[in-house]
Amino acid sequence: MAQFEEVSKKSALHPKPKGLTLQYGTAGFRTTANHLDHVMFRMGLLATLRSKKTKSTIGVMVTASHNPEEDNGVKLIDPMGEMVTPAWEDYATQLANAEQEALCTVLKDIIEKEAIDMSEAASVVTGRDTRPSSENLSRAVLDGVSCLEGHSLDFGLVTTPQLHYMVLCSNTNGCYGTATTQGYYEKLSKAFIELTKNAPKRTDDQKRLLVDGANGIGALKMREMEAFLKSELQVELFNDGSSGRLNYLCGADYVKVQQKPPQGMHMGPVQRCCSFDGDADRIVYYYNDSAGRFHLLDGDKIATLISTYLKELLTQAGLNLQVAVVQTAYANGSSTQYLENVMKVTVCCTKTGVKHLHHAAQEFDIGVYFEANGHGTVLFSKKAEEKIQQLAKDPNASDEKKLAAKLLENTVNLINQATGDAISDMLLIEAVLAIRGMTVQEWDAIYTDLPNRQLKVKVADRRVIDTTDAERRAVTPAGLQDSIDALVQKYKQARAFVRPSGTEDVVRVYAEADTQENVDGLAHQVSLAVYRLAGGVGEEPKPLK
Ligand SMILES: CC(=O)N[C@H]1[C@@H](OP(=O)(O)O)O[C@H](CO)[C@@H](O)[C@@H]1O
Numbered sequence: 001m002a003q004f005e006e007v008s009k010k011s012a013l014h015p016k017p018k019g020l021t022l023q024y025g026t027a028g029f030r031t032t033a034n035h036l037d038h039v040m041f042r043m044g045l046l047a048t049l050r051s052k053k054t055k056s057t058i059g060v061m062v063t064a065s066h067n068p069e070e071d072n073g074v075k076l077i078d079p080m081g082e083m084v085t086p087a088w089e090d091y092a093t094q095l096a097n098a099e100q101e102a103l104c105t106v107l108k109d110i111i112e113k114e115a116i117d118m119s120e121a122a123s124v125v126t127g128r129d130t131r132p133s134s135e136n137l138s139r140a141v142l143d144g145v146s147c148l149e150g151h152s153l154d155f156g157l158v159t160t161p162q163l164h165y166m167v168l169c170s171n172t173n174g175c176y177g178t179a180t181t182q183g184y185y186e187k188l189s190k191a192f193i194e195l196t197k198n199a200p201k202r203t204d205d206q207k208r209l210l211v212d213g214a215n216g217i218g219a220l221k222m223r224e225m226e227a228f229l230k231s232e233l234q235v236e237l238f239n240d241g242s243s244g245r246l247n248y249l250c251g252a253d254y255v256k257v258q259q260k261p262p263q264g265m266h267m268g269p270v271q272r273c274c275s276f277d278g279d280a281d282r283i284v285y286y287y288n289d290s291a292g293r294f295h296l297l298d299g300d301k302i303a304t305l306i307s308t309y310l311k312e313l314l315t316q317a318g319l320n321l322q323v324a325v326v327q328t329a330y331a332n333g334s335s336t337q338y339l340e341n342v343m344k345v346t347v348c349c350t351k352t353g354v355k356h357l358h359h360a361a362q363e364f365d366i367g368v369y370f371e372a373n374g375h376g377t378v379l380f381s382k383k384a385e386e387k388i389q390q391l392a393k394d395p396n397a398s399d400e401k402k403l404a405a406k407l408l409e410n411t412v413n414l415i416n417q418a419t420g421d422a423i424s425d426m427l428l429i430e431a432v433l434a435i436r437g438m439t440v441q442e443w444d445a446i447y448t449d450l451p452n453r454q455l456k457v458k459v460a461d462r463r464v465i466d467t468t469d470a471e472r473r474a475v476t477p478a479g480l481q482d483s484i485d486a487l488v489q490k491y492k493q494a495r496a497f498v499r500p501s502g503t504e505d506v507v508r509v510y511a512e513a514d515t516q517e518n519v520d521g522l523a524h525q526v527s528l529a530v531y532r533l534a535g536g537v538g539e540e541p542k543p544l545k
Pocket residue numbers: 026027065330352353354371373375500501502503504508
């Protein structure tokens with residue numbers, strides 16, 4: 001077929017470094033940018049096949065999120081705006097690793113296995129972050145699409161969640177919104193302004209929010225959106241990319257892992273602040289108290305705030321819809337305890353990685369999902385959306401119920417249900433705080449985090465660790481879980497687990513306990529157990545100071 005000749009010819013312009021193997025991981029392919037040109041071209045091919053197979057528009061996002069600026073990456077977005085289905089992750093890995101001569105054979109195998117009709121039309125949308133390498137890499141994706149005669153539309157510089165949103169809009173005949181950045185800004189800002197009308201007495205001071213843009217795409221897009229918000233939110237942008245390096249000493253990942261504010265931000269006492277990550281799909285909040293002590297409000301605190309707000313509105317509306325919160329093993333134990341015992345919502349725990357949380361959240365009327373690191377959103381079932389809309393326009397409903405239903409309706413419109421979205425989450429949090437008349441300190445005081453610590457251990461092969469129970473227990477190597485259990489026993493309110501990372505060549509250790517000193521001790525001892533029992537390499541882990 002002429003198309004395959006074209007693939008052979010063009011793939012020579014995107015040569016694969018011999019012997020290089022990569023794997024489609026938790027969030028697509030990620031590695032140093034100069035190893036990715038062939039992967040991009042091939043993902044253009046695969047997205048075209050996926051589009052033919054699903055008869056829908058597919059997205060390809062070029063980004064390496066919170067990784068350093070020199071890295072890059074790519075991920076595929078399925079028709080409803082969600083991460084590509086696992087079977088196709090395997091195809092992605094096979095295609096990326098095929099040596100030049102074998103590329104067409106691998107492609108043909110996929111076509112045969114999936115019974116793809118090559119005469120189907122295909123449509124692929126692309127987007128990229130602000131990394132210097134992203135422009136060329138996204139051109140390689142487009143080259144792949146055109147080889148298989150797919151139709152493409154390049155959105156250029158967009159946040160990852162904006163591209164997810166475009167895909168969802170494109171495949172729902174505009175029901176979800178208009179597939180342009182303008183459409184995105186208009187939909188979200190309209191919902192935000194409607195919601196803040198329920199908090200009429202806000203002062204300018206309360207409307208003020210300091211945003212750390214991680215020197216990335218989120219900063220650019222926040223600037224574009226500002227005018228739409230009509231001063232209902234007064235954003236002061238820091239780390240906007242005009243001078244600093246992407247993610248360097250700033251951004252959501254830095255703030256969460258280091259448990260300290262980003263550089264380059266001028267925080268006044270009890271001033272509300274937030275940080276986006278490099279592709280603006282994660283957000284964390286924080287403030288310094290009047291004594292100058294730093295307080296972090298992470299994904300768990302965000303999930304708690306949002307689910308409390310939704311539950312109250314549902315009660316007020318008299319709607320019988322179940323709210324559940326989906327977390328991972330990294331959720332702070334205090335948050336889980338609060339959600340289950342005080343708020344009495346269903347809490348479930350999944351493996352790390354947004355696709356797992358998203359999938360679990362789809363099982364409920366309203367599923368709030370957040371990773372502790374600030375990646376998350378809320379999913380409303382069709383039934384939930386319909387019930388809310390009916391009540392909002394029911395002429396016989398009481399004013400109180402109608403008001404609650406209208407608030408819920410605008411809340412649905414403000415949320416990006418395709419994926420976690422820093423901008424949309426930020427607007428939702430700001431609206432909730434405004435409507436409930438809550439300060440950042442009051443939000444923080446809902447529960448107190450247990451002191452916690454995350455560490456990394458280098459081992460020869462991290463696959464020797466196999467886990468179960470949503471990654472909370474290690475099944476192999478023999479003896480490791482027993483050691484962890486024995487160590488945890490020695491501390492109060494303690495918990496610890498280890499798992500191989502899906503994005504880095506390390507084993508991650510997580511621990512929590514009653515005091516920072518204790519948890520640092522526990523985390524260190526667990527690291528030693530991993531080092532000794534799971535083939536540690538390099539120096540033995542040292543105690544934390
Ligand atoms: C502890 C942690 O934060 N892990 C992150 C990290 O995964 P690992 O598999 O732990 O490397 O990157 C993922 C993709 O961005 C993100 O979903 C996840 O939450």
